[in-house]
Amino acid sequence: MAEKRTRKGTEKPVAKTAAKPVVAPSAKPKAGKRAAKSGDAVEIPTDAQGKPDLLAVRAQIDGIDREIQSLIAERALWAHQVGKAKGKLAAAVDYYRPEREAQVLRRVIDRNEGPLADEVLVRLFREIMSACLAQQEPLKVGFLGPEGTFSQQAVYKHFGHSAKALPLTTVEEVFDEVAAGHADFGVVPVENSGTGTIQSTLDLFLTSPLMICGEIELRVHQYLLSRSGRIEDIKRVYSHALSLVQCRAWLRENLPGVEKHAMFSNAEAARTARNADDVAAIAGENAGQAYNLKVVAGPIEDRDDNTTRFLVIGRSAFPSSGNDRTSLLVFTVDQPHVPGVLYRILEPLARRGITMNRIESRPAHGKLWQYAFFIDVAGHADESPLKDALAEIDAFAGNIRVLGSYPVAVL
Numbered sequence: 001m002a003e004k005r006t007r008k009g010t011e012k013p014v015a016k017t018a019a020k021p022v023v024a025p026s027a028k029p030k031a032g033k034r035a036a037k038s039g040d041a042v043e044i045p046t047d048a049q050g051k052p053d054l055l056a057v058r059a060q061i062d063g064i065d066r067e068i069q070s071l072i073a074e075r076a077l078w079a080h081q082v083g084k085a086k087g088k089l090a091a092a093v094d095y096y097r098p099e100r101e102a103q104v105l106r107r108v109i110d111r112n113e114g115p116l117a118d119e120v121l122v123r124l125f126r127e128i129m130s131a132c133l134a135q136q137e138p139l140k141v142g143f144l145g146p147e148g149t150f151s152q153q154a155v156y157k158h159f160g161h162s163a164k165a166l167p168l169t170t171v172e173e174v175f176d177e178v179a180a181g182h183a184d185f186g187v188v189p190v191e192n193s194g195t196g197t198i199q200s201t202l203d204l205f206l207t208s209p210l211m212i213c214g215e216i217e218l219r220v221h222q223y224l225l226s227r228s229g230r231i232e233d234i235k236r237v238y239s240h241a242l243s244l245v246q247c248r249a250w251l252r253e254n255l256p257g258v259e260k261h262a263m264f265s266n267a268e269a270a271r272t273a274r275n276a277d278d279v280a281a282i283a284g285e286n287a288g289q290a291y292n293l294k295v296v297a298g299p300i301e302d303r304d305d306n307t308t309r310f311l312v313i314g315r316s317a318f319p320s321s322g323n324d325r326t327s328l329l330v331f332t333v334d335q336p337h338v339p340g341v342l343y344r345i346l347e348p349l350a351r352r353g354i355t356m357n358r359i360e361s362r363p364a365h366g367k368l369w370q371y372a373f374f375i376d377v378a379g380h381a382d383e384s385p386l387k388d389a390l391a392e393i394d395a396f397a398g399n400i401r402v403l404g405s406y407p408v409a410v411l
């Protein structure tokens, strides 16, 4: 794959993207003539009126597209080589490297000089990596279904559209399918910027052996959706309990006397709303498209920074990406009456200047009035200073579990 690439469309043809690349790149990727970076002076061809000449400008775009396509094909070949370098592994999941993906995306942001926003470039590069990885075999990722949930959006945001998203009925089932090996990873909601922690998700970690391998932040826009699209038809509103809470003020003001019903998921609510004109659902726009509903109003979330954080759960731990977070589960059931037990757990972290992002206490299953603490801290459990702090806490508490160290969400 050593064709010369230039910006003009007149030179040698470039290689087609191979569906199943088997040929190794013959040399290092060529440093061809690169497209102009923002800031470079570019001569824009103009017509008689001084406007950019449409055909000439499109010819430039055609040349750049050829160059991009050739580079993507070349990248896919190199990614295939990386796969080979990892040796014969059992399954697609073994080729996945979240820490490397985070590093690639952070570099994309560092290099970005516009005009496209960081979010846009990160989305494009995630899709490229997703397609490169799927050359081995697509990852299977379980989520709270059905089709059209925010969890599904989170799956595609993090793993790209080459992953196979598996809709499941409950968050518990997502844990079960990953533990059983039917899904490579699962994506589960854990907290919302306005409504706080989703405790039912946290509690599943008390008994599950699964690890946390990543986090995803998703801006959540809620829409009122119905079959007729007319607000005056609506007698009942269905949604996930948390989505109803996120739109409480809007509902109070705009649909005061209307019944509200909580469902397993907001896509499930949208699926139900397609059967009657007097039922509306609160869900994402995707759910509206999936179930052929009209938008009555939206976005209708009360807070305009409404964001949900999801966790990626899997069966193994991953190395440091250089900017990581670690989730810990500390049981204090063996010494609940020692004074300052929580202080003694947190002090080794504070002394080393380790930032704590979150702490939640939950009833420890099976022990009345005893608690488990979920603690999120900065850093990776295999690296100092967190590694040393954990050793010290372990010596005292003796019942600390690293749920996972994972890259801090990249946009």
Ligand SMILES: O=C(O)C(=O)C[C@]1(C(=O)O)C=C[C@@H](O)C=C1
Binding pocket: 079, 082, 083, 095, 096, 097, 098, 100, 101, 104, 128, 129, 130, 132, 133
């Ligand atoms: O660098 C690797 O380990 C790769 O497999 C390549 C690559 C990529 O396309 O950049 C693909 C999948 C991995 O999850 C991480 C990165």
